[in-house]
Amino acid sequence: NRIGLDEAIFCAGKSVEQIGAILELAKARGAGLLLTRLTVEKLEGLSAANRDAIDYCAVSRTGFFGPLKPIEQRGGIAIVAAGTSDAGVAREAERTLRHAGVGATVITDVGVAGLWRLTERLEEIRTHPIVIAAAGMDAALASVLGGLVSSTIICVPTSVGYGAAEAGRTALNAMLASCAPGLVVCNIDNGYGAASAALRILSSYERLRRSGV
Amino acid sequence: NRIGLDEAIFCAGKSVEQIGAILELAKARGAGLLLTRLTVEKLEGLSAANRDAIDYCAVSRTGFFGPLKPIEQRGGIAIVAAGTSDAGVAREAERTLRHAGVGATVITDVGVAGLWRLTERLEEIRTHPIVIAAAGMDAALASVLGGLVSSTIICVPTSVGYGAAEAGRTALNAMLASCAPGLVVCNIDNGYGAASAALRILSSYERLRRSGV
Amino acid sequence: NRIGLDEAIFCAGKSVEQIGAILELAKARGAGLLLTRLTVEKLEGLSAANRDAIDYCAVSRTGFFGPLKPIEQRGGIAIVAAGTSDAGVAREAERTLRHAGVGATVITDVGVAGLWRLTERLEEIRTHPIVIAAAGMDAALASVLGGLVSSTIICVPTSVGYGAAEAGRTALNAMLASCAPGLVVCNIDNGYGAASAALRILSSYERLRRSGV
Amino acid sequence: NRIGLDEAIFCAGKSVEQIGAILELAKARGAGLLLTRLTVEKLEGLSAANRDAIDYCAVSRTGFFGPLKPIEQRGGIAIVAAGTSDAGVAREAERTLRHAGVGATVITDVGVAGLWRLTERLEEIRTHPIVIAAAGMDAALASVLGGLVSSTIICVPTSVGYGAAEAGRTALNAMLASCAPGLVVCNIDNGYGAASAALRILSSYERLRRSGV
Amino acid sequence: NRIGLDEAIFCAGKSVEQIGAILELAKARGAGLLLTRLTVEKLEGLSAANRDAIDYCAVSRTGFFGPLKPIEQRGGIAIVAAGTSDAGVAREAERTLRHAGVGATVITDVGVAGLWRLTERLEEIRTHPIVIAAAGMDAALASVLGGLVSSTIICVPTSVGYGAAEAGRTALNAMLASCAPGLVVCNIDNGYGAASAALRILSSYERLRRSGV
Amino acid sequence: NRIGLDEAIFCAGKSVEQIGAILELAKARGAGLLLTRLTVEKLEGLSAANRDAIDYCAVSRTGFFGPLKPIEQRGGIAIVAAGTSDAGVAREAERTLRHAGVGATVITDVGVAGLWRLTERLEEIRTHPIVIAAAGMDAALASVLGGLVSSTIICVPTSVGYGAAEAGRTALNAMLASCAPGLVVCNIDNGYGAASAALRILSSYERLRRSGV
Amino acid sequence: NRIGLDEAIFCAGKSVEQIGAILELAKARGAGLLLTRLTVEKLEGLSAANRDAIDYCAVSRTGFFGPLKPIEQRGGIAIVAAGTSDAGVAREAERTLRHAGVGATVITDVGVAGLWRLTERLEEIRTHPIVIAAAGMDAALASVLGGLVSSTIICVPTSVGYGAAEAGRTALNAMLASCAPGLVVCNIDNGYGAASAALRILSSYERLRRSGV
Amino acid sequence: NRIGLDEAIFCAGKSVEQIGAILELAKARGAGLLLTRLTVEKLEGLSAANRDAIDYCAVSRTGFFGPLKPIEQRGGIAIVAAGTSDAGVAREAERTLRHAGVGATVITDVGVAGLWRLTERLEEIRTHPIVIAAAGMDAALASVLGGLVSSTIICVPTSVGYGAAEAGRTALNAMLASCAPGLVVCNIDNGYGAASAALRILSSYERLRRSGV
Ligand SMILES: Nc1ncnc2c1ncn2[C@@H]1O[C@H](COP(=O)(O)O)[C@@H](O)[C@H]1O
Ligand SMILES: Nc1ncnc2c1ncn2[C@@H]1O[C@H](COP(=O)(O)O)[C@@H](O)[C@H]1O
Ligand SMILES: Nc1ncnc2c1ncn2[C@@H]1O[C@H](COP(=O)(O)O)[C@@H](O)[C@H]1O
Ligand SMILES: Nc1ncnc2c1ncn2[C@@H]1O[C@H](COP(=O)(O)O)[C@@H](O)[C@H]1O
Ligand SMILES: [Mg+2]
Ligand SMILES: [Mg+2]
Ligand SMILES: [Mg+2]
Ligand SMILES: [Mg+2]
Ligand SMILES: [Mg+2]
Ligand SMILES: [Mg+2]
Ligand SMILES: [Mg+2]
Ligand SMILES: [Mg+2]
Missing domain, CATH: 3.40.50.1970 (Rossmann fold)
Known part of the structure; x- marks a missing residue:
């Protein structure tokens, strides 16, 4: 977006298929993504490659997909x-x-x-x-x-x-x-x-x- | 009533006439009364005798009518x-x-x-x-x-x-x-x-x- | 706490893991605990040792963990x-x-x-x-x-x-x-x-x- | 109406003029009417003739207009x-x-x-x-x-x-x-x-x- | 009860065990009972004898237990x-x-x-x-x-x-x-x-x- | 506006002064205006000239100010x-x-x-x-x-x-x-x-x- | 109906049996039907013949049953x-x-x-x-x-x-x-x-x- | 207060007498005050001295009482x-x-x-x-x-x-x-x-x- 905030994908209303498609697009662009409201069930429904590319936190149901910025x-x-x-x-x-x-x-x-x-x-x-x-x-x-x-x-x-x-x-x-x-x-x-x-x-x-x- | 609490008159839904009638009954019985939600307007609508028999507090809109117990x-x-x-x-x-x-x-x-x-x-x-x-x-x-x-x-x-x-x-x-x-x-x-x-x-x-x- | 009431664990928002950890801490302190809103499912997810240390009531979904005071x-x-x-x-x-x-x-x-x-x-x-x-x-x-x-x-x-x-x-x-x-x-x-x-x-x-x- | 209940005029949403017009129509038909939610203010706004034709009750804010059935x-x-x-x-x-x-x-x-x-x-x-x-x-x-x-x-x-x-x-x-x-x-x-x-x-x-x- | 209406058992908040116990009591008294909000799951949880004694309707989730009055x-x-x-x-x-x-x-x-x-x-x-x-x-x-x-x-x-x-x-x-x-x-x-x-x-x-x- | 609908002034949240100022602006532009939620009290608060330029309907609390289109x-x-x-x-x-x-x-x-x-x-x-x-x-x-x-x-x-x-x-x-x-x-x-x-x-x-x- | 809109079946409150019965009636009349709020589970519960007669869309949970009009x-x-x-x-x-x-x-x-x-x-x-x-x-x-x-x-x-x-x-x-x-x-x-x-x-x-x- | 924000007096729930008393206290302390939700009616009920010490804005119903900081x-x-x-x-x-x-x-x-x-x-x-x-x-x-x-x-x-x-x-x-x-x-x-x-x-x-x- 144009306001300087990272793109985040709100997964609550999306199917595993839709999330998978978004991840593929991001991968193609070389972009990292923040995933929110991602349940363990949906995480497990993703392809192994995508699942492995996600740093997942079960407590917050968030995932970091792809490259992660250092702490600045x-x-x-x-x-x-x-x-x-x-x-x-x-x-x-x-x-x-x-x-x-x-x-x-x-x-x-x-x-x-x-x-x-x-x-x-x-x-x-x-x-x-x-x-x-x-x-x-x-x-x-x-x-x-x-x-x-x-x-x-x-x-x-x-x-x-x-x-x-x-x-x-x-x-x-x-x-x-x-x-x-x-x-x-x-x-x-x-x-x-x-x-x-x-x-x-x-x-x-x-x-x-x-x-x- | 039968549970040991003093009778209190909730004046919000009552007309000046109704409140006046209740006070007369109490006077006849020699009973004191606690009046709550008594506006200044209603207080002023009462007979002078009844008004004088009320110890009124404008902040709480309460009145003590008739004899008051000592603090025990x-x-x-x-x-x-x-x-x-x-x-x-x-x-x-x-x-x-x-x-x-x-x-x-x-x-x-x-x-x-x-x-x-x-x-x-x-x-x-x-x-x-x-x-x-x-x-x-x-x-x-x-x-x-x-x-x-x-x-x-x-x-x-x-x-x-x-x-x-x-x-x-x-x-x-x-x-x-x-x-x-x-x-x-x-x-x-x-x-x-x-x-x-x-x-x-x-x-x-x-x-x-x-x-x- | 400092107001003289026994500590109670409200289990509704907690995972089996979190409840287990709290029980271990209590055990270490030698303290008894009241557990509320503890479902049978969560009870059964606890370790056998912890489960056995709980006096459970299914009707109220409560558990007494550890030593219990006599009726005084x-x-x-x-x-x-x-x-x-x-x-x-x-x-x-x-x-x-x-x-x-x-x-x-x-x-x-x-x-x-x-x-x-x-x-x-x-x-x-x-x-x-x-x-x-x-x-x-x-x-x-x-x-x-x-x-x-x-x-x-x-x-x-x-x-x-x-x-x-x-x-x-x-x-x-x-x-x-x-x-x-x-x-x-x-x-x-x-x-x-x-x-x-x-x-x-x-x-x-x-x-x-x-x-x- | 066709279900055997008397006609009643709900006065809350009507102006004095509208109520007056309804009363004239009823008078012309020789019909009696039940008036509900009729405030004293509206009652007093009616013509003297209409006001006199109303048997009013202030407690219920109702009025009987015109001829009244006997109790049957x-x-x-x-x-x-x-x-x-x-x-x-x-x-x-x-x-x-x-x-x-x-x-x-x-x-x-x-x-x-x-x-x-x-x-x-x-x-x-x-x-x-x-x-x-x-x-x-x-x-x-x-x-x-x-x-x-x-x-x-x-x-x-x-x-x-x-x-x-x-x-x-x-x-x-x-x-x-x-x-x-x-x-x-x-x-x-x-x-x-x-x-x-x-x-x-x-x-x-x-x-x-x-x-x- | 004392108002002439048949006893009805509202099953929504009751366990299969509780419903079973109520049926046994009714059987002992020789009384018929109306059961409401009885799900198929709960019906199937009852003993075979009790289940057979119930005339069940799945659309309304109601059951007639025991003797039924004729239509009068x-x-x-x-x-x-x-x-x-x-x-x-x-x-x-x-x-x-x-x-x-x-x-x-x-x-x-x-x-x-x-x-x-x-x-x-x-x-x-x-x-x-x-x-x-x-x-x-x-x-x-x-x-x-x-x-x-x-x-x-x-x-x-x-x-x-x-x-x-x-x-x-x-x-x-x-x-x-x-x-x-x-x-x-x-x-x-x-x-x-x-x-x-x-x-x-x-x-x-x-x-x-x-x-x- | 740019969607082909006439301008309307919603008077409910506006003071008599604000409404008067809007009317003066419209007059200067030679434009007609629809006024909605205009109470009789506010109407009477306007200048005589503005009041006279308004075709008012008390039932709907609306006013036509200035020139009015013919019915087309x-x-x-x-x-x-x-x-x-x-x-x-x-x-x-x-x-x-x-x-x-x-x-x-x-x-x-x-x-x-x-x-x-x-x-x-x-x-x-x-x-x-x-x-x-x-x-x-x-x-x-x-x-x-x-x-x-x-x-x-x-x-x-x-x-x-x-x-x-x-x-x-x-x-x-x-x-x-x-x-x-x-x-x-x-x-x-x-x-x-x-x-x-x-x-x-x-x-x-x-x-x-x-x-x- | 009599207002020129196609008949649509709102499936949310209906059982698979009820939906099946409606489809049979429509088939008998030779009529097409729009089905809304039809879950995949209910779709799969229908007879193979009925299921095959439905053009289903999972995203909108709608189905076209029977003959479909051309785009006009x-x-x-x-x-x-x-x-x-x-x-x-x-x-x-x-x-x-x-x-x-x-x-x-x-x-x-x-x-x-x-x-x-x-x-x-x-x-x-x-x-x-x-x-x-x-x-x-x-x-x-x-x-x-x-x-x-x-x-x-x-x-x-x-x-x-x-x-x-x-x-x-x-x-x-x-x-x-x-x-x-x-x-x-x-x-x-x-x-x-x-x-x-x-x-x-x-x-x-x-x-x-x-x-x- | 201790968080660096100016004191503000929310006048909506206060009587003219209470507001007057607060102003006198502030005057004695030499402090300025922000008054919010101050109606014209309440403003006019204050003493002439207090009223004159208030820079009032009718649109926002706010008042500045006493000395005002420069814009920094x-x-x-x-x-x-x-x-x-x-x-x-x-x-x-x-x-x-x-x-x-x-x-x-x-x-x-x-x-x-x-x-x-x-x-x-x-x-x-x-x-x-x-x-x-x-x-x-x-x-x-x-x-x-x-x-x-x-x-x-x-x-x-x-x-x-x-x-x-x-x-x-x-x-x-x-x-x-x-x-x-x-x-x-x-x-x-x-x-x-x-x-x-x-x-x-x-x-x-x-x-x-x-x-x-
Ligand atoms: N947990 C969240 N709560 C609220 N908004 C969120 C959350 N996660 C992402 N968003 C917002 O939703 C947008 C994505 O929406 P969508 O296009 O439906 O994925 C993001 O750009 C954020 O603005
Ligand atoms: N479907 C129902 N909805 C509302 N009240 C019910 C229903 N069925 C039974 N009852 C009432 O609930 C009473 C029984 O309540 P309980 O003692 O909890 O079984 C009956 O005597 C009825 O008055
Ligand atoms: N009675 C009404 N109810 C809802 N919206 C209205 C009404 N009258 C006018 N409006 C809208 O409010 C706009 C004017 O708002 P304002 O600029 O506050 O006067 C008009 O252009 C209309 O879109
Ligand atoms: N317009 C306002 N809206 C919300 N809070 C306010 C407003 N004006 C003042 N306050 C708060 O109300 C406090 C004063 O409350 P009080 O002691 O009742 O006068 C102030 O310190 C502010 O925190
Ligand atoms: Mg979006
Ligand atoms: Mg009472
Ligand atoms: Mg806590
Ligand atoms: Mg009508
Ligand atoms: Mg009961
Ligand atoms: Mg606007
Ligand atoms: Mg229908
Ligand atoms: Mg305060």
Whole structure:
């Protein structure tokens, strides 16, 4: 595309045949690809050659196909997740960043039900200008971070929980209606989107730097 | 009624005439009454005699009609509110307790967007076996309290906020789906209900004490 | 955690591997654990040693792992369920209490469609200072209990029913909007949460008693 | 119309001018009319002649225009309402029946929060083959009646309540998902509809009786 | 139960073991039973003896267990269904009536998209004092019947359709908000409930007849 | 704009000052304008000169400002409305067409609760290749027309009704999920949109004619 | 039916047996049929003779049974789809048109996230008097087309996406509330409905042309 | 607060008395304040001294109280609004930035219904590393910008529109589910929040720059 973000293939709505065809086209172009929402079943349905060309992560259901950029940037982004069930979303964000050559710090299991665990990591979190916060259910982690950390905070609600958690809708609304000012929010379970937003911000920094603003 | 809670008149769906008639009946019986959701307009529509017999609070839109019990119990209940806009609901809870002869500690403006304000009051809150927590928007206050305080926590979502706050539905859902265990929840803006629950618990204590459990 | 409640592992969002790892850690610490939402499939996926160390209940999908406290307290809590379909939720509450060393009285199949069945058990229910009420569909049981019993009433809506039952949302809303005062409510199907709330109330009482307030 | 029910004018969406025109047409035809949802403001906007030809009831916002049938039938229908706030809906049903020449027994303030009040009236209610039950909030009255009374029960949810009462949606859903079998339900606040259903049942019976089935 | 309706077992939330136990109890009492929402899988899980004692209908997923009453009444009830997909719900109603000894006329495939098919059957439908109307999607059949037929009309919305049909919610709302007066409505897909309501009305007729109203 | 439709000013979100400024600009350009959702209050707030230059219709809250095209086309479009409360929406459609120089046939009060009224007008409706159908509540009119008339049918749900009518959402969903094939739907109360769609179709006809398809 | 559209069998709610029976009836009548929502599993469950008589398309899950009309008309309709995941819906529309003897131009993968791809095809799209636009998630394609193309635009929201896409509800609402005037909308994923609407327009045009209006 | 953002007073839930008290406190501290959601009515209720100390903007309902920072930064932020009805939200964002000493470029009336208006301003928009996009109804502007501009894009859905616009919920969902990657979203009508997010990004950049990362 024309906005500087890597191409990503959202596999959820595609058949194994369609994914295979896209991979062949990419191979022909010599291009690498990020694959998201790729289930193990679909992975196993691909040809052996394509399967072998994919660096797969089962937790986030992402794959790197073909050549991978080296890490070119580090230290700018922390990914903070409330619980172990939010790990898949956090890892999708981490892998999207990694595919773009950006390393991230991942901090998990710091949900506010055990606030002291978050407090212990607060100084470390604060050193990152960009924080991606993934949380489900009440998503209270986002508001607590928003009140304590002056960094840019990109929130990702997760579909963890049941009943009144409403498949992530409650976390989404709580993040949008947060009492902490200046939080921004992505779609439910959209680790890819949060990482893409972080990449936009990093490139905005680059432009700010160049323009000397 | 037969469950030991004072009679309360919910004025929202009643005309001035209906409220007036209820007050006359109570006067005839020599009974005191708690009036909730009584607007200033309705108050002013009552006869001068009835109006004068009402100890009115505009913030909570509650009134004490007729004789009021002395305070018989103190120190058991803290009412904690996130923002100044939650004050009306907190006050409705406080006044319902007061009408039943129970004094409460009220702590306001401790929303998690400024977590240090809450932290400063935490030891004080912990001394109360029962905590009523009123918060709107993301209702993160409830989860933070739930993780830090072992007391019984009765949550009241408030309709403060707009858009994704969904008139209190988001706060309600966040409290129900809280990552902190053992929170219980009342209807949106229902300070009266939270206080009534606290009174049930105080009377359960009394029975526990008597039965020597 | 720091609020005096036993650690519980919510297995719904976790893989067999993750659950196995948590059990190993607990074993190493010599700690017992309550497992909730543990399906038979996941149970069978665990190592034979871990499986054998679990006292499993299929109705509530809960497991006690490792050493279990003796029952230390009885008579304070009744669990009342409307229909046989609510039994799983009632049992989750009972097992959570049992894990904490608290015995409960369980009374089932007293839904209001056959009010005389409830009436027959009313005196027995009233002897308990704390009542957990589990009901789905219209959840009318909660309101009837709320009007007849002065105990603390913790309501758990269940997802029993179809169509307008809206997967428990109708029961939840009916309990929140109940015409009976002072009911408190937990998330849909959250028997664990209702029991945790009851444990908070018992421990608050314990503190009160010890402090002699 | 061709189904034997009287013509009724739903005034909520009509201007004073439109209502006036309909009344003139009815007068010209010599026909009587039932007016529903007629506010005092609209009533006062009508010509003095039309206003005087209306027997108005402010509680139900209904009017009888022109000649009124005598009461031809009694004893078949009871209208049972949970609280005083449900009185307007109950009265709309009563007046619709009265306009059709049918007398009804009205029993109010028997909500289940005070179950003994309902129990005292149960025998009286049971003598009526058709019962209209109006209730808001949790609408538990409908389920309790449904389990205790074998009559035909027509439920009308009311918009009484706030927050989780969701403007009558919770009462509607609770009545639809009731644990008591064979309840039928009308739209929120639709006392007119419940009465019309009762009239259909009476007229079906009449046809049956005449045909000797 | 005490309201004169046969006992029905709702099998959806019950295990094969639970259903088997209920059948054994019924057998011991010599009682017949209506089973609803009984899948073929569950049926096949029962003991051969119990399976053989069940007269099963796969379209409606209902079973008659044990002795069946003869048909005692005919001609009072028509069941009218919009499309072939509504047949399961219509059959559940028919079988519930049959279990109670009541024969019904079933008329299907008369949805309003082909209004002439309905028109051809109109005279036949009109001969029945009670009409059960089952329809999904837009549920326009109910309104058309309501305007043309003076009988009692019990509506059952079905979950047929997709997207904006919202799993039956649209049909339910359309029936409740129908422009035709005096329709009454049951829960989505609740053929059992519609038949139970019809049985209540038949018994009301019986009482009306006896009381000579 | 560039798609051949007249400019229309949606006045609902605009202040009197903003509307006045737009009128001055139009006057300067010598252009005519269609004003929609213009309340009488806003009309009266305009300068006398602007007010006088507006041909206003209170029923539809529309205004023609400045020069008006003659009627250039007739006979192609029928606007059919279910009830008198739908008249405002029907008139908004009629006036939008009139502003574009297109005359329409308006047929009102043909809701399906009195199907014979619709049947009487059916032949007349069928002579129009394009039918705009406006209906609220259950919107059954749309499905009945869709099954009987082969013309293009543009549906406009209206917000007429209460409770389960859900401010037009039920009519909207019923039209979208209609059992009649090939209906198309506009936003709730959007008579302007339905007319604009009809104008697009007339211009498609023109192009079809010219291209000789 | 009587409105000139071919009969189509919606297979989603029908068993293999029911579909087989319908095919036999059609065969007996010598009629062709369009089958929609026919899964591969159901196709394979049909008799070999019936299966062989079906021209099946797996992408759209549609089948042509029996004799197929030749293409009689071309050039009038473009089907434009945002992404590859919308292809199934686009193909359902294309096949419905084909079954009626109408050829369409299909243009895919022109979602607005890569606006230049749409811009490149704009002139081609504009040559078609009727455009069917299929898009999911934000459905921005519909609004962009609506502002740039004066043709009749029939929108089909698709259920592509997750979380806030709400199974197509967001695309549906965005199309209904579009800032571009005169768009019309079909049910979610309803390619069949969009094609049927296009056929109504073509046949209305045909009548107009023949009548010489 | 401790995160570097200016204090803002959200006046919507506060009485004139409460706002007056907050202003007195600020005056005593010599602090400036941003007031949001301040209606003209409330402004006029303040004391003359306080009123005079407020630089008020009626379009955005914001006020600057007391000393105002000079503009210290320019050129980094563009605020792009779809229609004139979105102007209030855009202005709230602009004024929040201005209060923090940051100048912004405001570009309005570039909704996608007239895509050429947006295209003409695209190069100008691209020069800004941060873009705030405000749009209601379908919010298609956000997706179009997201596909064409590589800057950081902060989306603010507005409550402009009716019916299916669902008071901003449709715009919110469309922005969250956008087909363009890396968009981030704020609450409905929350211009203040979007500006606060932009300020977080600028201050994060500042920290990065200073730390030389
Ligand atoms: N996990 C994801 N969630 C949301 N959007 C994604 C995800 N992965 C990829 N995308 C977006 O979807 C586009 C690909 O869509 P498609 O053409 O259907 O494969 C990518 O360019 C991204 O903008
Ligand atoms: N299909 C059904 N839909 C709704 N309620 C039902 C259905 N079948 C049975 N019931 C009701 O559920 C009751 C039995 O519930 P249970 O005790 O859980 O078996 C019966 O007495 C009926 O009132
Ligand atoms: N009643 C209406 N409903 C929906 N859209 C309308 C209506 N009236 C005008 N519009 C549209 O709104 C545009 C004008 O919007 P605006 O620039 O805000 O005045 C017109 O060009 C139409 O596309
Ligand atoms: N227009 C607004 N929208 C959302 N949040 C706001 C707005 N204005 C102020 N706030 C937030 O509300 C806080 C003040 O809340 P309060 O203490 O109730 O006055 C501020 O510190 C901001 O975080
Ligand atoms: Mg955790
Ligand atoms: Mg505050
Ligand atoms: Mg039962
Ligand atoms: Mg009462
Ligand atoms: Mg059919
Ligand atoms: Mg009418
Ligand atoms: Mg794509
Ligand atoms: Mg505009």
